[in-house]
Each structure stands twice: as structure tokens, then as C-alpha cells.
Amino acid sequence: MSRLFVPLQRKEFEALFKLAENELRDPRQQAAVLVRQGLEQRGLLPKDPTISQALNSAKGKGQNGSQSS
16 A cells, blocks of 8 residues: 655644544545545546445444444
8 A cells, every 4th residue: 555645734634533533434544535536536546336335334334323332
């Protein structure tokens, strides 16, 4: 896996952490999700149904008030 340093403004950093918390992801994973989605939307990467399905199932966890143990 390749790594990339992305400098963020404070508000961007805080928004990323808030979104990651809402979607029960590590902020680094959330950033990777956002990059992947942006590249797919721009037609630079093919839409991968396996990844989309995994993102949707992960996004749905915890949103109905239940927590996994």
C-alpha cells in the first residue's frame, strides 16, 4: 500500500475526524474512502461494486442506535 501526506487546514482536519467518527472509521480509512469516491466520480477509477458494498455496509453500522460488542 502506498502512502501520501496530505496537509489539511484545521477545519478540514476536524471535519474529517467528525465524518470518520460518524461512520465508525479510522480517520485514515475515511480519507482513503473519500479519495476513492472522488476518483470514481470523476471517472478516473472504475466503480468497484465490492468496495461500494463494503462502504455501504460499514456506513450503516451504528446508525440505528445499536452498537456492536
